[in-house]
Every structure is written in C-alpha cells, then in structure tokens.
Amino acid sequence: MNKRRTDFWKKEHERGQEADERKRGERVGEYRGAAAGDPAGRQAADSGRAAPILEVDNLSLEAADSGAPLVDGVRFSLGRGESLGLVGESGSGKSLTLRAVLGLLPPGVRRAGGEIRQSGRAAMVFQDPRSALDPLCPVVKQVAEVVRYRQKKNRKAARAEALHLLDQLGLPDSLGQEDRYPHQLSGGQCQRIVIALALACRPDVLLCDEPTTALDVTVQRQIVDLLSRLQAELGFALVFVTHNLAVAAEMCSRIAVMQRGRIVEEGPAEDVLTRPRNPYTQMLVDAVLPLPASAGESGGASSDREKEARDEHQFID
Amino acid sequence: MNMNSVTPEPAGGADNAAWTAGPIAGGRSGFRRAARIPSLVAGSLMLLLIAALALLIPWLSPYDPTTQDLASFLQAPSGSHWLGTDQLGRDLLTRLIYAARTDLAIMVLAEIVPFCTGILLGMLAGYYGGWINTVVSLLTDTFIAFPFYLIVIIVAFASGAGAQGIYITFILVGWIVFARVSRGLTASLRQREWVASAQTLGLPGYRILLGHLLPNILPQAIVVLMTDMVGVLVAIVTLGYLGIGIAPPTPDWGTMIADGQSFMTTAWWLSAVPGFAVVYMGIALSLLGDGLADLWRRTS
Incomplete structure (x- = not known):
C-alpha cells in the first residue's frame, strides 16, 4: 500500500x-x-x-x-x-x-x-464537504473569516494566513487570485477547505x-x-x-x-x-x-x- | 412556539437547492446569462422605458402637467395632444408621465423601510426562534388576518391626504410579507450543515446572519419585492382614486382615473389610459421578478 x-x-x-x-x-x-x-x-x-x-x-x-x-x-x-x-x-x-x-x-x-x-x-470535519460550506461565499473568504475571529487577526493578516493554510493543505494558489465558490471546486478540494476551516480554529x-x-x-x-x-x-x-x-x-x-x-x-x-x-x-x-x-x-x-x-x-x- | 414549528413558508423554499446557486453579482458571464432570459429582458426594458420617460419628461413635453387651458378642454387625441386633453385642458400624455414620476417614486420609497425591517425581523425570528419568533409570528398572523385595505384607508385618513399616509402604512404593515419570506428561508437554511459548521467554528451570530444567511436569502426576497411593489402601486392608485391619496393638482394615476370617470361616455381614454399605465407597471414588475427568479435559479 x-x-x-x-x-x-x-x-x-x-x-x-x-x-x-x-x-x-x-x-x-x-x-x-x-x-x-x-x-x-x-x-x-x-x-x-x-x-x-x-x-x-x-x-x-x-x-x-x-x-x-x-x-x-x-x-x-x-x-x-x-x-x-x-x-x-x-x-x-x-x-x-x-x-x-x-x-x-x-x-x-x-x-x-x-x-x-x-x-x-474542538473542531469538526463534516461528511459532505459541499454542504458544510456557504454556497454563496468564496472559499478563501470563508477560511479567512474563521482565522479572523478565532485568531483575532485583522482582515489582511487573516487572508494571508488562510492562503498559507490552503497551501499547506495542497490547494492550488489560484484560489487566492480569483474568487472560487464551493460549487466550482471538486469534492476533494471542498473537503480540504473544510479541513482548513477546522484547522483555522487551532483545534486540540x-x-x-x-x-x-x-x-x-x-x-x-x-x-x-x-x-x-x-x-x-x-x-x-x-x-x-x-x-x-x-x-x-x-x-x-x-x-x-x-x-x-x-x-x-x-x-x-x-x-x-x-x-x-x-x-x-x-x-x-x-x-x-x-x-x-x-x-x-x-x-x-x-x-x-x-x-x-x-x-x-x-x-x- | 419553538423552532421546530417554523415551517418554510414560501413555495419552493430554501430547501429547493436551486436557490443557493451562484452569487448575485455575476460579472460579465452573469450579464450574458441574464440576456438569455426573455422575461428578464422584457421586464427590464419596460421599466427602463418608463423610468427614462419619467426622468426626461420636462424636456420631452411642451406642456406643463398642472397649468390649465380651459379653452381646449376634453379634446380627442390629435397631433398636438397625442392622447387628448382632460376636463381642464391639460395634456393627458404629459400628465400621465408626470404621474409615473410621482407614483413610482412613492412606490420605491415606501418599500425601502419595510424591505429592510421585514428581512431583518424575519431572519432574527427564523434564526434564533424563541420569543422573537413568537412575537414576529403573532404579528404576521394578525396582520394577515386583517383586511389590508382597511388598514391602508384608516391610516390614510388619520394622517391626512398625501404620500405620508402611504409611507406610514407600509412602514407599519409592509414588512410582514418580507418577514414571512425571510423567516421561512432562514429557518430552513438554519438546518443546513454549513450554518451549524459556522457556529461551531466560532463565528459570531451577527456575522452568520449578515455575512452568510443574508446573501443566501436576498435573491428570493428581491423577487418577492418585485411582486410586492405592484401591490404598493395599486394601493397608491387606489387611495388616489378614493381621494385620500395624492392631492390634486399633483398628477397621479389614481386621481386621473377618478377625474375621467364622469366623461366615460364621451372621452373614455381619460380613465382608460392611466388604468393601462398601472397594468403596464404590473406586467413590467412581474416580468422582472420572474426573470430574476430564473436568473438566480441554478441553471446547470
């Protein structure tokens, strides 16, 4: 294997x-x-x-x-x-x-x-990644928002941190250049975003x-x-x-x-x-x-x- | 009344995944998609036409809407007066378009406050449930059981003739239709995994409501707004017709219909033309609402 x-x-x-x-x-x-x-x-x-x-x-x-x-x-x-x-x-x-x-x-x-x-x-990774994301919000923004509120950062720093997190999770850089919505991503990519959301909370x-x-x-x-x-x-x-x-x-x-x-x-x-x-x-x-x-x-x-x-x-x- | 008893009210509701499709602002591709929806194109063009006429009428027409010319009263349509003149010798077409100015401005202004408060109250009721839901549901049910025009007429009488009666009425009762829609949509969106997820991720309630739920319910609310505006317009015209709305000599479709009534046999167009104007607006807004609903529904 x-x-x-x-x-x-x-x-x-x-x-x-x-x-x-x-x-x-x-x-x-x-x-x-x-x-x-x-x-x-x-x-x-x-x-x-x-x-x-x-x-x-x-x-x-x-x-x-x-x-x-x-x-x-x-x-x-x-x-x-x-x-x-x-x-x-x-x-x-x-x-x-x-x-x-x-x-x-x-x-x-x-x-x-x-x-x-x-x-x-504690943070959770959900079964169906697509339904665990706001369909009308760009994915990077969703991650950045959680970083902003959980890690008490300003808007710009939060976005940078979110992009870093996405990079860590093997998501392409292009996400940061143009707004992408959940329905534009594959299931695997959505799940990576959901994991990023969870990690943005710095969970134990x-x-x-x-x-x-x-x-x-x-x-x-x-x-x-x-x-x-x-x-x-x-x-x-x-x-x-x-x-x-x-x-x-x-x-x-x-x-x-x-x-x-x-x-x-x-x-x-x-x-x-x-x-x-x-x-x-x-x-x-x-x-x-x-x-x-x-x-x-x-x-x-x-x-x-x-x-x-x-x-x-x-x-x- | 607890959250479980909140039922999504609008037909289709947010359970219809179709509504949570793309973002409202679609950029260039959104524009191209919009251009392929006939009802949207037709509705927008009809509204644009009347808006352009209403804005430009002072330069388009040689006549004044209020100046009387008793020498040429009740003329039939002709080259100089395309739709004829009324009983005081005023050009009918000019008055018709000036009336559009009055009525459409009031229509839009009267909907701003109820649209915002209705959506906000409905979202709070649908999201938090509890006492706020009880209060909002109670108010909605009460007002819906009440004959709408009774309220309109009572308030109009109490506040005196003019536009303020309309504004007050709609601030009082106009929010209900939006509250119903947004409460139902919010309550059903609240069951979605991503809302639960946002809560556990530690986003504050106002952020979830305004940043995430609002964009998801706005498309349907705007479609409802289009339909509701027709109702507001009819209310304005009705009050004008009854003589407790816009006061003469300000041109208004309702008073025009009422004034023309006595000359029904000799100059039927005096009443019919403003009547058609109301119908025209109704069709335009309905088409626009329909088209927007199509546009925001998932096309894939």
Whole structure:
C-alpha cells in the first residue's frame, strides 16, 4: 500500500510541468518524513495519557419524541495527540456521539445523560464537504473569516494566513487570485477547505465525521493521508468516525466498535482488527472484501488515481 | 412556539437547492446569462422605458402637467395632444408621465423601510426562534388576518391626504410579507450543515446572519419585492382614486382615473389610459421578478 502511494507521488513529481503540480511534488519529501515519524509520535502520545483532552463519560442520547435510546452509555477518553476510530455500521450512533461533543445534535435528539469533559478546542470535519460550506461565499473568504475571529487577526493578516493554510493543505494558489465558490471546486478540494476551516480554529481535538464517505474512492486516500500528516505535524487529537475499517486502521491507534448505540469493543487498532473478541467486530472485519492478490496491483487503480488528480486540478488550467 | 414549528413558508423554499446557486453579482458571464432570459429582458426594458420617460419628461413635453387651458378642454387625441386633453385642458400624455414620476417614486420609497425591517425581523425570528419568533409570528398572523385595505384607508385618513399616509402604512404593515419570506428561508437554511459548521467554528451570530444567511436569502426576497411593489402601486392608485391619496393638482394615476370617470361616455381614454399605465407597471414588475427568479435559479 505504502509503496503504491509513493509511486503515485513520484509519478506526479515526474509529470510536474505545471507549477501547482511541481509544488505538490515537493511536498512528497515533507510528507514522507511525516509518515515515517508518525508511529513513534503516536506511541509517545499513547504513553502520555495522564490528562485526557476529551472525556466522554456514560453519554446517552435519545429520540426526543419516543424516548428511544440512540446512544447508550458511551464512554471513552482521548489524550493529547491520540487518535481514536469510532467504527460501526450506519445508525450505530457513532456520528451522533461525535455531534454531541460539539453540541450539534440534530433536532429531535436530546441528551439523556452522561457528561462530556473537554479541556481544549474542538473542531469538526463534516461528511459532505459541499454542504458544510456557504454556497454563496468564496472559499478563501470563508477560511479567512474563521482565522479572523478565532485568531483575532485583522482582515489582511487573516487572508494571508488562510492562503498559507490552503497551501499547506495542497490547494492550488489560484484560489487566492480569483474568487472560487464551493460549487466550482471538486469534492476533494471542498473537503480540504473544510479541513482548513477546522484547522483555522487551532483545534486540540479534530472530530472527523466520515470525512471520506462522500468522496470518490481515489480522493479518499488523499484526504486520509492529508489528515494523518497534519496530525503528525500539528499534534491534535483525532476522533475519526468511519464505517471503513481500513481507514480506521490507518488513521487511528485505538478503535472503538459501536453497535446499536453502545461501544461493544475497544482497544488498540491492531488487536481489535486482527483478534476481535466481539462477534459483531468479527462480522465487520469479515465483511471487508479482500483484494484479489494479483489483480489489485495491476496498475488500474493507480491510473484511476492519476485521472482523479487531474480532475481535481481541472479548473486551474 | 419553538423552532421546530417554523415551517418554510414560501413555495419552493430554501430547501429547493436551486436557490443557493451562484452569487448575485455575476460579472460579465452573469450579464450574458441574464440576456438569455426573455422575461428578464422584457421586464427590464419596460421599466427602463418608463423610468427614462419619467426622468426626461420636462424636456420631452411642451406642456406643463398642472397649468390649465380651459379653452381646449376634453379634446380627442390629435397631433398636438397625442392622447387628448382632460376636463381642464391639460395634456393627458404629459400628465400621465408626470404621474409615473410621482407614483413610482412613492412606490420605491415606501418599500425601502419595510424591505429592510421585514428581512431583518424575519431572519432574527427564523434564526434564533424563541420569543422573537413568537412575537414576529403573532404579528404576521394578525396582520394577515386583517383586511389590508382597511388598514391602508384608516391610516390614510388619520394622517391626512398625501404620500405620508402611504409611507406610514407600509412602514407599519409592509414588512410582514418580507418577514414571512425571510423567516421561512432562514429557518430552513438554519438546518443546513454549513450554518451549524459556522457556529461551531466560532463565528459570531451577527456575522452568520449578515455575512452568510443574508446573501443566501436576498435573491428570493428581491423577487418577492418585485411582486410586492405592484401591490404598493395599486394601493397608491387606489387611495388616489378614493381621494385620500395624492392631492390634486399633483398628477397621479389614481386621481386621473377618478377625474375621467364622469366623461366615460364621451372621452373614455381619460380613465382608460392611466388604468393601462398601472397594468403596464404590473406586467413590467412581474416580468422582472420572474426573470430574476430564473436568473438566480441554478441553471446547470
């Protein structure tokens, strides 16, 4: 997997006829370094679990009208720089749990009990990036606005900071030259903007609500890589809600499996996925289709990915 | 009444994703797109025509709208008086266009305050819910149950003849239609993820309301404004007709219709022509509103 990824970047680098492309190529080194340093960083973070930055204690949510339990006694804690994956099928209450942390419960859901203790700032990355952006506001302006209010900067400094942030996230410079609206960007680019918005808050915890589900498969990879690189660089803690076990395994040191509003199993990512103790976890692991060993490597996927990379940059041309 | 009971009122509403398409100001490409919408082009041209005539009439017409010429009263249309003269010998066409000046100016002025207050109150009600929503809903429902012209006539009588009666009436009740629209749109936009996102990102409420929600509801509000202006114009003309609006000798379509009434059998055009002018304005504004709605709807 890792090899294929590097190959992809290498190819991109070789292509580098456009300025933007070249820029992305240069980041490969930076990116690789981050990836290499990653496991060590995670371990260090894991050992320093003394002061949790986010603690969800016995959280219960219920439907406001019927009182039906939606989330039942969920409990987890997260130290600085740690990453926790919340996995489970649709409707298992993982997104609701995440939203409860930010106080973003949808209408008709109320907190029935439990406590959420937070000792830092939290920001969220949403599932559908396009619907998480104001459709009538240029994207750079949206990021700059958050920088302005959260980091108390003046208009000009905020815009410069926003552009720097976008550059860090691999978005093209052309965004800063001409106003671009969300509908003019690809899904992957929109998600990068949403991540930029979250990072503009300088969060201690980044809550990711299935940030890759609404994206094309090939872009999913880029977003996942981007998030783990940023986590290594900036050191925020991460709660990653997903139903994709592979993504969870890649992103998170610990995994909590949710079923019908309860956490049925929690532990280090590797243990949970390779030696599941709960039958439901076993079922989830079994549900992942294995790639046919030889067919999967035969370049079809990577050329798809290149095509996607081109699509992503279409509007710059 | 809590937020959950806020229902988007305008047909289509903001749930219709179509409304949150491109920015209002479209630059050159926006202009090209506008030029392809027939109703928008027709409505704009009709309005431009009447606006140009109204502005330039002092130089276009040799006649004065108020000076009487009793020697040539009730003349039929001719080369020197294209639409004939009224019972006091004044040129009908000249008066007609001067009346457009009076009535259209009042129409626009009377809508400024209600448009702003209505949108603001509606947004506050739709966004915050709570007591402000209760108050705004109560006021809207009450005023809607009330016959509009009763209010207009009462206020006009109380404030005396002239334009101020219209202004006061519309400041009092004109905001309601905009409040309804903006409250419904805001309440439904509020459910959008990006509004929730903006809240969690720490943007202050006034920023979300004025910087993000307002641009999203403005297109629909402007379309409603166009339709509502027709109503204001009809109210102005009605009051003039009843003799409690614009006072003579200031030319006004309502008083012109009323004055011509007694000569219906001999000079029908005296009443018919100002009547047509009102219809013309109604068509122009409706076409413009329709065209703008088309323009701001997602075309892709």
